[in-house]
Amino acid sequence: DQQVKQNSPSLSVQEGRISILNCDYTNSMFDYFLWYKKYPAEGPTFLISISSIKDKNEDGRFTVFLNKSAKHLSLHIVPSQPGDSAVYFCAASATGGFKTIFGAGTRLFVKA
């Protein structure tokens, strides 16, 4: 029972274009969502987050959008750079809960 789903295992984008990574969740109790980035042979690192009271959060080239009614969030990277090539994990948690649930990840390739 996957509560957090990333349906695209991989995505290839040209340098300078927009990368859009998608994530769907099923648990309506989730109220905090995070994106992590992972390079090979390293642990995941936190990228950006969004609370359910917002529908958008920006940090430089990274923007996360949240659509609560659709239980869907997306990460936009503009402009994409070759150094953005990594695996991106979507994660969700509920206030008062102890666990964060991770999606399976999307591998992003940014071509120079």
Place this chain on the structure above:
Amino acid sequence: NAGVTQTPKFRILKIGQSMTLQCTQDMNHNYMYWYRQDPGMGLKLIYYSVGAGITDKGEVPNGYNVSRSTTEDFPLRLELAAPSQTSVYFCASSFSLAGKRRNEQFFGPGTRLTVL
């Protein structure tokens, strides 16, 4: 700050052997976690701890044990290694107030374990 450190980086075990994966954080975080990542899969929570002396099971605890005697250390013990435990193991920590939203987790570099 070193952040979250894990040892060893790699290990090969024979079936039935035991080992302890070490995890230490120097950020004074109250929460600590152990995850495993299998190929093509997300991170699955094995055990977590909300403070020294307090641990609880995650999604996939079978075959593992943990202890948390100090704020800094959170070792993961495999008692009877099985091929199904071949995976990459990540330790993480975070700081959160009780009943409040969970903050972002800081991860160690991982331990790649193979059981043959």
